[in-house]
Amino acid sequence: MNGKLMIALFVLILGAYVALDSVFTVDERERVVVVQLGEIVGQNYPAGLHFKMPFIQSVVRFDDRILNLTEEIERVLTSENKNLSVDFFVKWRIADTVDFYLSNQGSEARARSLLTEIVENDLLAEFSKRTIRQAIDDDRNEIVAAVQVQSDQDAVDLGIEILDVRIMRLDLPDEVSESVYDRMRSERQEVIKTLRAQGDAAAQEIRADAERERTIILAEAYRESQEIRGEGDARAAEIYAEAYGRDGDFYAFMRSLEMYRNSVGGKDVLVLEPQGELFRYFNPDVSQ
Numbered sequence: 001m002n003g004k005l006m007i008a009l010f011v012l013i014l015g016a017y018v019a020l021d022s023v024f025t026v027d028e029r030e031r032v033v034v035v036q037l038g039e040i041v042g043q044n045y046p047a048g049l050h051f052k053m054p055f056i057q058s059v060v061r062f063d064d065r066i067l068n069l070t071e072e073i074e075r076v077l078t079s080e081n082k083n084l085s086v087d088f089f090v091k092w093r094i095a096d097t098v099d100f101y102l103s104n105q106g107s108e109a110r111a112r113s114l115l116t117e118i119v120e121n122d123l124l125a126e127f128s129k130r131t132i133r134q135a136i137d138d139d140r141n142e143i144v145a146a147v148q149v150q151s152d153q154d155a156v157d158l159g160i161e162i163l164d165v166r167i168m169r170l171d172l173p174d175e176v177s178e179s180v181y182d183r184m185r186s187e188r189q190e191v192i193k194t195l196r197a198q199g200d201a202a203a204q205e206i207r208a209d210a211e212r213e214r215t216i217i218l219a220e221a222y223r224e225s226q227e228i229r230g231e232g233d234a235r236a237a238e239i240y241a242e243a244y245g246r247d248g249d250f251y252a253f254m255r256s257l258e259m260y261r262n263s264v265g266g267k268d269v270l271v272l273e274p275q276g277e278l279f280r281y282f283n284p285d286v287s288q
Helices: 003-021 097-104 108-127 132-138 140-154 174-246 248-263
Strands: 023-026 030-036 039-043 048-051 057-063 067-077 083-094 160-171
Touching (some): 030 097, 039 097, 067 108, 083 108, 108 140
Antiparallel strands (some): 030 039, 083 160
């Protein structure tokens, strides 16, 4: 191979390399900045093919998707100087490519480290304002809401936007957790006793009202029954008197039949004289 051919081949290879180093592509899932001698000379490129100066300019790529960060704080002090262990996660994204690059030299790992430090400090500050009981039961949503707002403000200089902060798990030291749970159980038992006492009092009141209404209803029913019985007795007496007035002998005969029906035919033994008044309608001599 002669010298001219070698030169031509070298020029061709160099041209191809220059051409390849002059273009770059941007994916829809990423952000890109073009850096020249440590300074950003291009940013916010749309997805597609783009050009740059070969050799002296380089392309730095960042993920444009929502990113997750999960960490654990082994020791968090509450306002009572009690220790907690907190697991949390953060959803975040790159909001400003230039600030993100300048704050961490384009290293996502360094950005995660800085972001973790920010969120941890804000969590420590919020927990230090509250007791263990408040942190566990009542104020967890308030804690994460306050941390999200504060951390988002603190992360502005990093070019990061914090979308969400959540506490996954809160752990108490063994010596603290048992006393806290005992106190919570005791408080729940007191609530149960109070509710049960209120229920018993309400039940007694309901039973007393029901008994009072029962007594009133029975009294009213007895009074009405006596009135109806009195009216019936009066009507019966009236009917008897009317019947006796029409035919005294027939009335006496019917009364005697009624007496026979009620007294004769049972298992009891009656010893009576045949000439007695009871048999007046069976004995012609007596009836005359």
